[in-house]
Amino acid sequence: MALLSILRYPDPCLNKIAKPIASVDARIVQLVADMLETMYEAKGIGLAATQVDVHERLIVIDVSEERDQPLVLINPQLVWTSPATHINEEGCLSVPGIYDGVERFDAVHVQAQDARGVLRTIEADELLAVCIQHEMDHLMGKVFVEYLSPLKRNRIKKKMLKVQREDAL
Numbered sequence: 001m002a003l004l005s006i007l008r009y010p011d012p013c014l015n016k017i018a019k020p021i022a023s024v025d026a027r028i029v030q031l032v033a034d035m036l037e038t039m040y041e042a043k044g045i046g047l048a049a050t051q052v053d054v055h056e057r058l059i060v061i062d063v064s065e066e067r068d069q070p071l072v073l074i075n076p077q078l079v080w081t082s083p084a085t086h087i088n089e090e091g092c093l094s095v096p097g098i099y100d101g102v103e104r105f106d107a108v109h110v111q112a113q114d115a116r117g118v119l120r121t122i123e124a125d126e127l128l129a130v131c132i133q134h135e136m137d138h139l140m141g142k143v144f145v146e147y148l149s150p151l152k153r154n155r156i157k158k159k160m161l162k163v164q165r166e167d168a169l
Contacts, residue, residue, distance in 0.1 A: 001030075001033045001034055001037045002034050002037070003034070003037060003038050003041055004034050004035065004038045004052040005052065005053070006038065006042060006047075006051050006052060006093050006094060007050075007051055007052070007053055007094055008094055008096070008160060008164060009092075009094050009095045009143050009145060009156070009157070009160050010157045010160060010161070011094075013050075013053050013055075014050060014051070014094060014138070014141070014143050015142075015143075016050060016055045016141050017055070017139070017141045018048075018049060018050050018055045018056050018057045018058075018139040018140075018141075019055060019056055019057065020056070020057050020075050021056050021057055021058060021074050021075055021113075023117070024074060024113060024115070024116065024117035028056075028058070028074070029115065031049065031054060031056075031058065032058070032060060032072050032115050034052075035047050035049065035052060035058070035060045036060050036062075036070050038052065039060055039062070039093070040062070040067060042093050044093045045061060045062060045063050045127070045131055046059065046060070046061040046062075046063075046131040046132075046134060046135045047059070047060050047061075047093060047135070048135045048136075048138030048139055050138045050139055050141070051093060051094050051138055057074065057075045057076065057139050058072075058073070058074050059072070059073040059076060059112075059132070059135040059136065059138075059139070060072055060073075061073070061128070061131050061132065061135065063127045063128050063131055071122070071128075072114050072115040073110065073112035073113075073114075073122070073132070073135075074112055074113040074114070074115075074117070075112055075113055076110050076111070076112035076132070076136055076139070077111050078108055078109070078110055078133075078136065079109045079110065079111050079121065080108065080109035081107070081108050081109075082105050082106045082107040082108070082125075084105070084106040084107075085103050085104060085105050085106060086104070086106055087101040087102065087103050087104075088102060088103075088104055089101055090102045090134060090144050092134070092143065092144050092145075094138075094143060095143065095144070095145055095156065095160065098145065098156050098159075098160075100144070100145070100152065102134075102144050102147045102148075103147070104130050104133045104134075105129060105133065106125060107123070107124065107125040107129050108123075108124050108125075108129045108132055108133060109121055109122070109123050109124070110122050110124065110132055110136075
């Protein structure tokens, strides 16, 4: 396994739309393992392949307290969303240190292949539902800050660019 580099907002690669995965082969199995290791190391609860500059429809998630219940979603598709929504405080491994409210569906059903290529339907609510929606946005080239006002988004962009310049010194 290997730790992967996580892209930082406003990297334009974060806005690329991910392509479907044709088959779950050894390369995808390795990518899943590397993404899980990267997510756990970064203390995240979800990671989309887009965030590690792989533009394929793959998400890894683990919202368990013990960090021992990884969920792999390959080619995920929302098949149902609840009529109710609420605003959740969200953060992102690609926008470290930034948290803000984003409106999400209370519950979702998502159909996806697992790490063995088996098609499953996952019924999610609470934190898992929020995480799935957040990570699926990444696959569509959307970062959570894009839900915020242009003023907030611009402030975050400036802050992230400043941090990147300081890190480069």
